[in-house]
Amino acid sequence: MIDFYATGALMNNLKTYLVGIILGIANVIPGVSGGTMAVVFNVYDKILEVISLDFSRIKKNILFLLLLAAGLATGVLLFANLVDWLFASHPTPTAFFFTGIILGSVPFIFKRAKGDSFSPGAAVFIAAGLAVMIVMAVVQADESVSAITSLSVPVFFWLFFLGAVGAVAMIIPGISGSLVLLILGGYRTVISAISDFNIPLLLPIGFGIIAGLLAGAGLVRFLMTRFPKATYALILGLVAGSVLPVYPGLPSGIASTLISLAALIAGTALSWFFSRSESASPEAS
Numbered sequence: 001m002i003d004f005y006a007t008g009a010l011m012n013n014l015k016t017y018l019v020g021i022i023l024g025i026a027n028v029i030p031g032v033s034g035g036t037m038a039v040v041f042n043v044y045d046k047i048l049e050v051i052s053l054d055f056s057r058i059k060k061n062i063l064f065l066l067l068l069a070a071g072l073a074t075g076v077l078l079f080a081n082l083v084d085w086l087f088a089s090h091p092t093p094t095a096f097f098f099t100g101i102i103l104g105s106v107p108f109i110f111k112r113a114k115g116d117s118f119s120p121g122a123a124v125f126i127a128a129g130l131a132v133m134i135v136m137a138v139v140q141a142d143e144s145v146s147a148i149t150s151l152s153v154p155v156f157f158w159l160f161f162l163g164a165v166g167a168v169a170m171i172i173p174g175i176s177g178s179l180v181l182l183i184l185g186g187y188r189t190v191i192s193a194i195s196d197f198n199i200p201l202l203l204p205i206g207f208g209i210i211a212g213l214l215a216g217a218g219l220v221r222f223l224m225t226r227f228p229k230a231t232y233a234l235i236l237g238l239v240a241g242s243v244l245p246v247y248p249g250l251p252s253g254i255a256s257t258l259i260s261l262a263a264l265i266a267g268t269a270l271s272w273f274f275s276r277s278e279s280a281s282p283e284a285s
Contacts, residue, residue, distance in 0.1 A: 020071015035173040036242045040105035051217035093263040095248035100267025113233040122233040129237020137244040147192035151200040162186040163208020168216035173238050
């Protein structure tokens, strides 16, 4: 006799691991927000609970967290090169696939933003989120800024600030932390410090990341608790607007168009399936 409860639990665990892989892949894609992917697959709230050190919730969701972390590591270590190759060799269909993933989550997020009824105030927050993403898309980052290689007191506080701002940006759906660092002129310094394993520079960056994660997660959780509809309306605008840096433009040629359309449909279906199944799960609340 089939144990449907055990089978369902196994499928939920497999889904969590697969979501972790997708989040890991998202973190190595320029312009794609890890926060967006977390919202898309309905694990954003649980991740915030971990970052904000809610130990009772951490204990309750320990299996979920372990599976998600294992998936994240798998996505980063095993699929980073594959995704880089796909973007280099087949950029348009790959970008359409991730565009579909974002679009497929919109009905789920809209349902949370709408609540019992849609209010004009929610439309304002959605528009605000879209406006932020439009500004992020049009701002030209200066990639010619030289990397800082030695530490001083002013540099320490500057790197701490970069780490904190980058961490907060990673938490906010739709915002790419790497793009924010580019705009601030600190991207090359951070990447250089990591690649060279420059401990004196990595320490203030690391302290800033910890401070940014704790402060950002606490703020977002507060907003979600006190103003859930407004917060999800803003997130809806940010997520919908995050299509802008990912969307590659119209494909050229019939074959490329058909492949890109298939990739868009596949990404949308994948996102819709995970959003729907996770929101229907008792453990999702």
